[in-house]
Amino acid sequence: MATPDFILALRKKIGSDPLWLSGVTAVVIRDDEVLLAKRSDNGTWTAVTGIIDPGEQxxxxxxxxxxxxxxxxAVPERLAMVHVTDPVVYDNGDQTQYLDLVFRCAWHSGVPHPADGENIAIEWFPLDDLPAMSDDMCRRIAAAVSGEPAAQYVFSQSLPGGA
Structure with missing residues (x-):
């Protein structure tokens, strides 16, 4: 499903005005590989991303x-990163921006395939030989594969008190 029904209902009320949404990035790891999807809308490789439904954990x-x-x-293992994406303007003019929660997930079972039409390819890639991706997506994957036990928080400016 490309656009959840609750967003379509909101769009009927607000048109293409900016919409603040909560999203997830799932970085699925199997041994020394990461699962990546080649998006059908723009052909870029990314980790799996999506919108959190109302009331969904x-x-x-x-x-x-x-x-x-x-x-x-896949089984989510830990929250790896919390950040805000750059604003997005879709081909139809809809504007969004996401509070994105990046999860490190462990592969549990299954053979990857494009299951819902949002992607044209799903493949495992060695962590040391990733395809070209945006800097933002590379940061998300790096946060998920880091050995840090706590999530990374992205700050756009210095904290009060000079921190």
Missing amino acids: PADAAAREVLEETGIV
Whole structure:
């Protein structure tokens, strides 16, 4: 499903005005490989991303998006990063921006395939030989594969008190 029904209902009321949404990035790891999807809308490689449904737990959303898009069962292991994406303007003029929660997920079962039409390819890539991706997506994957036990928080400016 490309656009959730609740967003379509909101768009009927607000048109293409900016819409603040919560999203997830699921970085699925299997041994020394990461699962990536080649998007059907722009042909770029990314980790699995998606929108959190109203009332849905973020980790559940990460696992759901992986299953819906790739046919893979993945288990969220930890929150790896919290950040805000750059504003997005879609081809139809809709404007959004996302609070994105990046989860490191472990592969549990399944053979990857484009399961819902949002992607044209789903493949495992060695972590040391990734395809070309945006800097933002590379940061998300790096946060997920880092050995840090706590999530990374992205700051756009210095903290009060000079920190």
